[in-house]
Amino acid sequence: MQLEKHQLDRHNDKLFNGHQRKLSFVQEFTPECEAIIKKLMAFQIGIPSWALGNGGTRFGRFSGAGEPRNLEEKIEDVGLLHALNRSSGAISLHIPWDSVADPSNIRNLATQYGLRFDAMNSNTFQDQKGQEQSYKFGSLQHTDKAVRKQAIEHNIEVIRQGVALGSEALTIWLADGSCFPGQLNFRNAFQRTLESLKEIYAALPAHWKVFIEYKAFEPNFYSTTVGDWGQSLLFANKLGPKAFTLVDLGHHLPNANIEQIVSLLLMEEKLGGFHFNDSKYGDDDLTAGSIKPYQLFLIFNELVEGMDARGMDHASDLGWMIDASHNIKDPLEDLMQSVEAIMIAYAQALSVDRKALQLAQQENDVVRAQEILQQAFRTDLRPLVAEARFRAGGALEPLSLFRDLELRKELIKERGRETVSTGL
Numbered sequence: 001m002q003l004e005k006h007q008l009d010r011h012n013d014k015l016f017n018g019h020q021r022k023l024s025f026v027q028e029f030t031p032e033c034e035a036i037i038k039k040l041m042a043f044q045i046g047i048p049s050w051a052l053g054n055g056g057t058r059f060g061r062f063s064g065a066g067e068p069r070n071l072e073e074k075i076e077d078v079g080l081l082h083a084l085n086r087s088s089g090a091i092s093l094h095i096p097w098d099s100v101a102d103p104s105n106i107r108n109l110a111t112q113y114g115l116r117f118d119a120m121n122s123n124t125f126q127d128q129k130g131q132e133q134s135y136k137f138g139s140l141q142h143t144d145k146a147v148r149k150q151a152i153e154h155n156i157e158v159i160r161q162g163v164a165l166g167s168e169a170l171t172i173w174l175a176d177g178s179c180f181p182g183q184l185n186f187r188n189a190f191q192r193t194l195e196s197l198k199e200i201y202a203a204l205p206a207h208w209k210v211f212i213e214y215k216a217f218e219p220n221f222y223s224t225t226v227g228d229w230g231q232s233l234l235f236a237n238k239l240g241p242k243a244f245t246l247v248d249l250g251h252h253l254p255n256a257n258i259e260q261i262v263s264l265l266l267m268e269e270k271l272g273g274f275h276f277n278d279s280k281y282g283d284d285d286l287t288a289g290s291i292k293p294y295q296l297f298l299i300f301n302e303l304v305e306g307m308d309a310r311g312m313d314h315a316s317d318l319g320w321m322i323d324a325s326h327n328i329k330d331p332l333e334d335l336m337q338s339v340e341a342i343m344i345a346y347a348q349a350l351s352v353d354r355k356a357l358q359l360a361q362q363e364n365d366v367v368r369a370q371e372i373l374q375q376a377f378r379t380d381l382r383p384l385v386a387e388a389r390f391r392a393g394g395a396l397e398p399l400s401l402f403r404d405l406e407l408r409k410e411l412i413k414e415r416g417r418e419t420v421s422t423g424l
């Protein structure tokens with residue numbers, strides 16, 4: 001389904017005057033509005049193919065209606081999202097869930113919607129039908145060489161599929177670890193994983209990156225072989241310049257200071273990519289910004305500061321992706337909310353008075369430092385995000401347009417009620 005230009009225009013015309021009033025108010029009090037709008041327009045967030053259907057929990061899955069039935073329809077969904085918000089110009093695929101026979105067709109389809117392929121994700125945490133070796137006791141860490149070989153070959157196959165689609169990165173998230181004390185020799189598991197990763201690394205094309213994603217627990221509950229940013233950084237350092245750490249916001253132990261992690265990884269030139277989501281407890285995969293919007297802002301504050309310190313391009317030097325999927329919201333509405341929360345946090349971070357903050361830090365003026373950050377966080381910059389979207393050809397209020405046009409109903413008409421999208 002394609003959004004028609006006249007539908008967008010009618011929506012924007014209706015809201016235009018109100019938007020202008022809010023925008024001029026922000027412009028009056030926020031210097032550098034134009035620069036912020038330009039950066040927002042360039043900033044694109046990758047949408048995970050596995051978030052377009054309703055995710056389940058281990059207690060079950062409530063399917064939404066009109067879920068995409070195949071990769072073509074997933075691309076259609078992200079295309080729709082991107083047409084509405086103009087900030088979702090990339091899709092991140094998960095193999096084998098999204099394996100395709102004809103990548104050139106898929107590539108063309110994505111181009112039609114203005115989408116590119118973000119990092120490719122491999123899957124060695126599930127056994128697939130007909131698979132020879134089992135990942136029950138791990139994949140790249142496995143004691144049996146045959147299992148490791150199968151997992152390595154799978155990752156190389158994912159690179160191959162990614163190359164055909166024009167992707168430039170591989171994300172490896174391993175479920176490897178142990179559930180009980182004594183099950184694993186930690187050093188040997190690390191070494192075996194490193195050896196396996198080296199083989200995958202050797203298969204990367206010259207301009208490709210590999211992202212090593214860490215996670216503290218689940219599905220293993222005693223140890224995880226890439227359990228935190230330290231372990232991921234060890235692997236990335238040992239592998240070489242094309243290997244980076246990927247930070248998934250939901251993969252830390254409670255109260256971890258993610259903004260500090262991000263800052264140091266950037267300093268070490270080893271931050272590669274991001275998975276945005278929010279959580280109350282663990283890897284909850286809730287909508288970005290729904291639980292801890294201030295933390296999201298603080299993370300962006302460090303990202304902007306750290307990237308600027310190294311002269312990095314905000315839009316293209318890191319992989320920005322969402323990794324959220326849950327049970328009860330319309331997945332497209334959920335993704336619109338996530339993208340909006342990310343854009344707001346980014347805009348607020350761009351508006352921080354950096355010079356004043358540096359001075360306050362230098363003088364140990366703690367109160368002033370807090371005031372500067374909270375001034376940015378408490379300023380409503382939503383009109384800037386809307387303006388960026390509007391200038392890029394999107395909707396002033398994507399969510400209301402999605403609802404006004406009853407787009408989910410249209411998708412149900414096309415695809416039916418009982419559709420189930422692939423993913424967890």
Ligand code: AFD
Binds near residue numbers: 275
């Ligand atoms: C995991 C990770 C990850 C992985 C996904 C599988 O966050 O990025 O690909 O879930 O759906 O928790």
Ligand code: MN
Binds near residue numbers: 173248275323
């Ligand atoms: Mn993730």
Ligand code: MN
Binds near residue numbers: 248250251283285323
């Ligand atoms: Mn996760």
